[in-house]
Amino acid sequence: MGLKKLKKAIAKRLKLNHWHFSTSSLQFRLTFELAGLSICGLGIVAIWAGWQMEQNLVAAHKQTLDYIASRFPEQLELYSEMEPVETSLVRTLQRVTTADVMAWVKDPDGQLVTQSTATADFVAQVPDLMTFEQGAMPPQIVRVGDRQIVLCISPLAIAGEPVGQLYLSQDITADLQKLYVSLWRLRLVSGATLILLIAAIIHRIQKVTQPLAQMSNMAQAISADDLQGAKLELQQAPDEILGLAQVFNEMLSRLSSAWDNQRQFVGNVSHELRTPLTIIEGYLQSLLRREDSLSEYQQQAIATAATETTHTIQMLQDLLDLARADGGHLHFRTQPVMLNTFLEEVSAMGQQINQRPIHLKTPPEDVVIRADQDRLQQVMLNLIDNALKYSAPDQAIEICLETASPMALIHIIDQGIGIALAHQARIFERFYRVDETMTRSRDGTGLGLAIAKSLIEGMGGKISLRSQPHQGSCFTLKLPLWDIQSVSTSHNSEQDGLRRHG
Structure with a gap:
């Protein structure tokens, strides 16, 4: 193989x-x-x-022929004392050969003197066997036609006088095939x-x-929210892997503790800083109202400080929302939301705030989803503002609604600068910006898309992005449709439970 x-x-x-x-x-x-x-x-x-x-098989046949060749002269000497040479050769061949061994004798001139019966039968099939005219040769394998033959040639002499050569052979083709x-x-x-x-x-x-x-x-499936209860349980594992699993569990525990401390720190800092900054913003706004007593430079400096303070307060509020979402303390009041009417209101609100056209496409039938209307409005305004921010002033954005049971799909489409594929995987990370030079304003906190993702996922939905540079972007919200039957069943079950407890 x-x-x-x-x-x-x-x-x-x-x-x-x-x-x-x-x-x-x-x-x-x-x-x-x-x-x-x-x-x-x-x-x-x-x-x-x-x-x-194979070697053992060939060696066994060679030993047989070698033994016969060594015994043949002795037998020939014995019979030659009583009979002529030709008769002695015939009787010796009959004496030492077997049915599997072929033997023949040639005189010094190369003429055939005598041969065994097996030789005559075999030569009739393979005549090339009789063509060997070599001198003495120890037993070895030779190929005759398609046959494998063990051949041995030895000289014969009686009383020192040469008689000819003895040829011994054995066909091992069948044995080799077996x-x-x-x-x-x-x-x-x-x-x-x-x-x-x-x-x-x-x-x-x-x-x-x-x-x-x-x-x-x-490790692949775990998320930040699962760190607290995550623990690897192994049974019948080698000691080395059990030790690794123990270290892995300890690492998860340390990560969980660090993550909790980080979320608590962000939440506490956001909460504590928001109050003094709000006070500072109030004093700055109060100073701006007394513009008659301020120089142009002072007015500009105080206005800049007020703007940055408002921006920082908004960032702290976003951080606080994310900290609550990470800690599971962000509550949702899910209820049926009529998307057709809801999107009309959000579009009108977005046009009024940004003074930019927004085109809305909705299906003729009513689309009802299960969501928190206030949170969904926050997400939609965020995405609309983001689409307008990265589009040219004369370009409108488009909002499309469609259904793909059991989900409703909301597409927010712009024709703006677009996002490269390398950045799309990180666009929902906190404080991540594709390119600071491409930002048209500093109104954003860098947390809008991260908050939108947390809110949509908290309502059981998903948010995705399709975009190409210089061709615009399309953010898609997938939210579960409102299942009236399941809601009715759940409501009836709650009523039955209240009656039983009552």
Whole structure:
């Protein structure tokens, strides 16, 4: 099995077991390396075993021919004392050869003197066997046609006088074919064993790395709101992973404490600073009303200070809202909201505040959602102001309403400067600005989109963005439709509970 096939097999096995597949993961690397070592080990053993079996088979046949060749001169000497040479050769051939061994003798001139019965039958099928005219040759394998033959050639002499050469051979083609069949079976068994071994390796590595996968899933799914109750529970894990899980839980506890302290600090600071700044703003406004007694420079300085104070108070209010949302103390009064009428009112309000045209498109049927109307109005005005701020003064924005059960979709579309793809993922972060030089004014606090995201998600919805540079942006709000049937059922259940308790 090649490396590519092995990788595909491992990947398929991992996917079948619903594991995340990555060639750079620890699980894949361990599986691939152990499977590779197993393949190499079993392959080497199988190759060595096959080669050794073939060598043993050939060696056994060579030993047989070598033994016959060593015994033939002795038998020939014995029979030659009583009979002529030709008769002695025939009787000796009959004496030492078997049905599987072929033998023939040639005189010094290369003429055939005698041959065994098996030789005559075989030569009729493979005549090339009789073409060997070499000198002495120890037993070795030669190919004759499509046959594998073990051939041995040795000189013959009687009383020191040369008689000719003895040819001994044995056809091992059938034996080799049987051996090759056995080797193929060995390879099949090795392949099946390898598949089972790889499956066992994958299963075992999955068991060992499962706690790491749990830690990864928890780290991916956890959010700031879940830190307090988040805890990794592992059972039957190795000591090293249990130690890592304990450190992971301690880290979550420290993060939870730090996050709580941060939220409390932001909330306290926002709350404490808002009151003195409001007082300062009041005194500044009072000074501005006495403009007759102030120089032009003093009026400009006090107006700038009042503007910055108002901006800072708004930022503190936004921070306080975010701190409440993070702490779960931001309450929503959800009720049915008729979006058609609501968007008409918000559009009119936005046009009046900004003195800019806003086009509204709503479906003919009524769209009712479940939301907090005041919070939703805050979000819509924020997005409308944001769209107008980053659009040219002569460009209108568009608000479209549509439904995609079980959600209602509100699109706020502008034709402004747009947002690059690299910044879109961070646009809802706190204090994040795409480019300070692109900001047309400093009225914003950098928290508007973060607050909008918190409020929409608090009402069970979602906010998303589609944008291209110099082609405008489209913010989409997804809010759940009002399910009258479920509300009626819930209301009836509450009434039944009150009657029972009454």
